[in-house]
Amino acid sequence: MTRYIARRLMETIVVVFLSLTAVFLMLHLTGDPVKLFLPTDALPSQIAEVRHRLGFDRPIWIQYLSFVTKAARGDFGESLRYGAPALDLLLERFPATFELTAWAMLFSLLTAIPIGVISAAKRNSFVDYTGIMVTVIGQAVPGFWLGIMGIILFSVKLGWLPTGGRGSWEHLVLPTVTLAAYTAARFARITRSSMLDVLSLDYVRTARAKGLAERYVLYRHSLKNALIPLLTLVGLQLGQLLGGAVVTETVFSWPGIGRLLVQALLNRDFPLVLAGVFWISLVISLTNLLVDLAYAWVNPQIRYG
Amino acid sequence: MMVEPLPAVGQTILPAYLRTWRRVSRHKAGLVGLVIVLLIITAAFLAGRLTPYRPDTGDMAENLLPPGSPGHVLGTDQLGRDVLSRILYGSRVSLAIGVYTVVVAGALGTMIGLVAGFRGGWFDTIAMRLVDVQLSFPFILLALVISAILGGGFRNLILTLVISTWVMYARLVRGEVLAIKQKEFVEAARAGGAPDWRIILRHVLPNVSTPIIIVSSLQIAQLIVAEAAISFLGFGVQPPDVSWGLMLADGRDYMMNAWWLAAFPGVALAVTALGINLIGDWLRDVWDPRLRI
Numbered sequence: 001m002t003r004y005i006a007r008r009l010m011e012t013i014v015v016v017f018l019s020l021t022a023v024f025l026m027l028h029l030t031g032d033p034v035k036l037f038l039p040t041d042a043l044p045s046q047i048a049e050v051r052h053r054l055g056f057d058r059p060i061w062i063q064y065l066s067f068v069t070k071a072a073r074g075d076f077g078e079s080l081r082y083g084a085p086a087l088d089l090l091l092e093r094f095p096a097t098f099e100l101t102a103w104a105m106l107f108s109l110l111t112a113i114p115i116g117v118i119s120a121a122k123r124n125s126f127v128d129y130t131g132i133m134v135t136v137i138g139q140a141v142p143g144f145w146l147g148i149m150g151i152i153l154f155s156v157k158l159g160w161l162p163t164g165g166r167g168s169w170e171h172l173v174l175p176t177v178t179l180a181a182y183t184a185a186r187f188a189r190i191t192r193s194s195m196l197d198v199l200s201l202d203y204v205r206t207a208r209a210k211g212l213a214e215r216y217v218l219y220r221h222s223l224k225n226a227l228i229p230l231l232t233l234v235g236l237q238l239g240q241l242l243g244g245a246v247v248t249e250t251v252f253s254w255p256g257i258g259r260l261l262v263q264a265l266l267n268r269d270f271p272l273v274l275a276g277v278f279w280i281s282l283v284i285s286l287t288n289l290l291v292d293l294a295y296a297w298v299n300p301q302i303r304y305g
Numbered sequence: 306m307m308v309e310p311l312p313a314v315g316q317t318i319l320p321a322y323l324r325t326w327r328r329v330s331r332h333k334a335g336l337v338g339l340v341i342v343l344l345i346i347t348a349a350f351l352a353g354r355l356t357p358y359r360p361d362t363g364d365m366a367e368n369l370l371p372p373g374s375p376g377h378v379l380g381t382d383q384l385g386r387d388v389l390s391r392i393l394y395g396s397r398v399s400l401a402i403g404v405y406t407v408v409v410a411g412a413l414g415t416m417i418g419l420v421a422g423f424r425g426g427w428f429d430t431i432a433m434r435l436v437d438v439q440l441s442f443p444f445i446l447l448a449l450v451i452s453a454i455l456g457g458g459f460r461n462l463i464l465t466l467v468i469s470t471w472v473m474y475a476r477l478v479r480g481e482v483l484a485i486k487q488k489e490f491v492e493a494a495r496a497g498g499a500p501d502w503r504i505i506l507r508h509v510l511p512n513v514s515t516p517i518i519i520v521s522s523l524q525i526a527q528l529i530v531a532e533a534a535i536s537f538l539g540f541g542v543q544p545p546d547v548s549w550g551l552m553l554a555d556g557r558d559y560m561m562n563a564w565w566l567a568a569f570p571g572v573a574l575a576v577t578a579l580g581i582n583l584i585g586d587w588l589r590d591v592w593d594p595r596l597r598i
Contacts, residue, residue: 141575
């Protein structure tokens with residue numbers, strides 16, 4: 001197991017390094033960020049001075065080496081827009097994104113599991129068809145549009161919830177539901193499918209033949225095994241949630257990493273973009289590792305060597 | 306090998322196409338999806354005939370008219386442009402982006418997956434490491450980074466989505482090829498002296514086409530929504546071109562006093578994605594229940 005963890009950590013480093021290299025090369029091969037920050041009537045001497053100060057006049061391979069050696073120390077330079085260390089700006093915003101993503105994941109699981117279990121238990125009934133329809137629609141409806149409609153209905157028309165920003169629990173409601181909608185629908189479908197597989201197994205038939213109440217059969221004997229595939233998906237969906245957070249944070253003006261990254265991309269703020277790529281790659285890779293370890297803990301048949 | 310039972314005395318053997326149609330038509334949700342998509346394709350083609358208004362010109366004297374206003378069923382936007390016209394013309398952009406991306410990304414990813422899976426070796430190692438790195442990054446974020454680098458516009462957006470999407474095909478096809486290349490008919494072809502390229506094209510590719518088609522049909526819906534999200538954030542389709550994502554961005558700015566600017570493009574987007582997803586589910590259930598979720 002220790003060897004497995006060490007190997008995965010090495011892979012994480014490689015993945016993060018390759019992601020940063022790819023984005024670094026793409027960013028430097030197009031466009032000139034210096035011109036974006038200077039007035040359109042800036043003199044060539046002013047442009048050259050800023051370019052020299054920021055190091056963009058050096059050959060690209062020197063810029064890359066400098067970038068890699070500094071990135072290894074966590075130094076991604078200063079944001080071209082904000083003038084503060086890029087990684088620090090991201091870390092300041094990370095708690096907001098973490099809060100939103102965590103609540104969205106929790107909400108997804110709390111809604112999806114009951115829907116999936118009940119749908120499977122009452123297969124081919126009206127309840128099942130309703131559940132399937134809700135999940136199919138949930139996977140089709142764009143989350144960010146749902147968010148906008150939520151703002152129009154609950155904030156503008158009814159005045160129950162704020163239109164955006166971060167503060168009390170009321171600020172969390174709409175962004176959480178918006179971000180969680182697609183994931184909850186996907187989880188519900190997986191749970192239903194997985195429950196149906198488990199309910200067809202011999203040991204469940206035995207439990208029923210023994211006369212156990214259906215709720216014991218469902219929740220005590222079947223659910224734990226049915227959740228194992230769902231656990232695998234949780235890790236995979238984390239990347240989806242982080243990506244979805246980018247759009248959701250923009251819709252609700254939520255002060256997280258996603259919104260900061262969108263601004264950085266619009267402004268061609270290279271240091272901030274690179275710091276963002278680094279942070280997100282790292283978080284996703286480490287979370288996937290944690291999920292895989294949790295999977296092995298839940299399912300003793302899994303052994304990592 | 307399963308042997309089909311002999312028909313009972315007096316029972317008619319239906320032609321294959323009728324048997325297929327019966328199997329296919331039992332999937333009611335799929336038929337609903339097909340009707341939805343056909344309606345949307347028809348509306349996209351006939352946009353110019355269905356509405357007298359251009360999507361990019363408006364009358365400022367008629368700006369922000371609510372739905373049901375004379376001459377504007379779905380209202381007008383902040384520049385007096387008819388919302389229904391923009392939705393109809395925007396459907397062309399969405400469908401075109403979805404289809405073009407799937408065709409190009411599918412072809413590219415399939416080619417790479419076929420060679421990686423069949424030949425193996427250093428090409429497979431490099432290709433799959435690249436796939437793993439790319440798949441480790443959230444799709445929409447990757448698309449935004451590439452879009453920000455390449456710039457906006459219809460063509461750049463397709464290129465962005467192709468770069469973001471090819472990996473899924475490469476991984477899927479490689480996985481299928483690894484299973485198929487162990488089969489006897491491939492060994493027989495190899496023993497018969499057929500070169501690798503012929504084996505791949507004549508024997509392997511036809512056997513991986515079904516999962517590719519199924520995944521592609523589901524991908525189109527995801528790409529249409531992704532395009533809307535990217536354009537909504539300001540990176541994709543640019544004015545004066547029309548896109549549902551751009552309409553949603555405008556709708557967000559006018560949420561307080563013009564709810565219809567966000568509502569109707571979103572409904573169009575959701576219905577389109579739903580219809581395509583239903584068709585994708587239908588194809589999967591009919592052709593490859595292994596892929597069922």
